[in-house]
Amino acid sequence: MARDANPTVGEELTTLHPTLGSEVSQNLTLFHDVEPTTTSRSRLDYTFPEGGIKAWLVVTGSFCIIWGTFGLVSSVGLFQAYWKTHQLSNYSNGDIGWIPAVNIFFNLFLGVQVGPLFDRYGPKWLILSGSLLYVVSLVLLAECTRYWHFMLTYGVLNGFSGALLTTTALSVVAHWFERKRGMASGIAFVGSSIGGITFPLILKPVFQKLSWAWSMRIVALICLALMAVGNICIRGRLPPRKNGGAIDLRCFLDARFSWATVGVACFEFVLFGALGLIPTYSLSQGFSNQTGFNIIAILNAGSALGRSxxxxxxxxxxxxxxxxxxLVWxxxxxxxxxxxxxxxxxxFYVFAPLFGFGSGSIISMAPVCLGQLCRADEYGQYYGTSYSVVAFATMVCIPIGGELLPRIGATGFVAFFGGVLAVAMVSFIMARWASLEYRWNWTAKI
Structure with missing residues (x-):
């Protein structure tokens, strides 16, 4: 691996803070590059392919992994609505909501452990073990009939294996791209939207014609094929990082990181709450079951455009x-x-793709914004540390939303989500301001 020459301290400060002192350089473009973040050091430490067959194969593998994992999570509202009318009809929406909530929590919280493991050992064994456990969890899900069955198989096992897959699939992109990382990560994240489109379209006729067991076996077979592609295509590139534990609380001493984490937590509270409850919300407004399936698919179609x-x-x-x-959008x-x-x-049909476009853009940008605050070989740890906090927000969003919807009505439910979104927007305004050392500049590229 090629490594660039190490700069002097003065040169490094100039590189990291090109806006300081008399060394301000003006650019004729609207957004001039000032990015005072430690990511710039990755340019000094490593060179990145920024493309080529191997790099784009990695993006393809990550795309397939995200399709099979987050894509299924994007359709979880359909599972919740099905369980409510079939196996778990005696339970409230709030109670049922804890099952997908635990799944999402494990998906994100276990990034605390998976991120540093990725930094230390690379993606190969994490992707392989995660793929096997993930497919097994879906096969077992086909046999579930009771609440605790669903909690253990989908909530715990599927969430645990999903964490191995998603954290690794997102982190490995940073090994191959730096300047084009936003675009590469956005392409990988489109897999979530494609899954959010295809799974509802597949499950709608399957639920009508086949049993729950056969429906899940078909989903397991699809995910097996996607995991196989991911295992073939994904390869690590940077040398292992020996230091760094599972979580480093010193990350939160950086105001940029802290504000960004709060913003991501608030947004993902809204996003996963919406994905989990829109089918239930649809029924509460007097719309048909069919409408719930359609809205989820359309929302995810808009999300695919937003991520790209x-x-x-x-x-x-x-x-x-x-x-x-x-966020403003x-x-x-x-x-x-x-x-x-x-x-x-x-x-309702106009809202779905527009909300999907905005939410897709945000969720694909969140890991990239976090990655801008650290070196490339520290990305797994930073991502895991941040999402260990975000996980708690996603764990409670569906149960809280499920209880609020019948209690305060649809209008109050949406207003509450809007308020949380406003907090997310303010948090990212603060993160941007902190990145500029609290000197606001509307045209700074940051």
């Missing part, structure tokens, strides 16, 4: 800038369209 768009744009105007623009759509929906089916 945000990666491309972020590499040009800055990652935090892109995050803020898409999502907040406007939530308060302007979702809040006043009532029983208007047309507005």
């Amino acid at each position: 768009f945000s990666g491309y744009i972020s590499d040009r105007i800055g990652r935090f800038n892109t995050m803020l623009l898409t 999502t907040l406007v759509v939530t308060l302007g369209l979702w809040l006043p929906i009532g029983d208007n089916l047309v507005v």
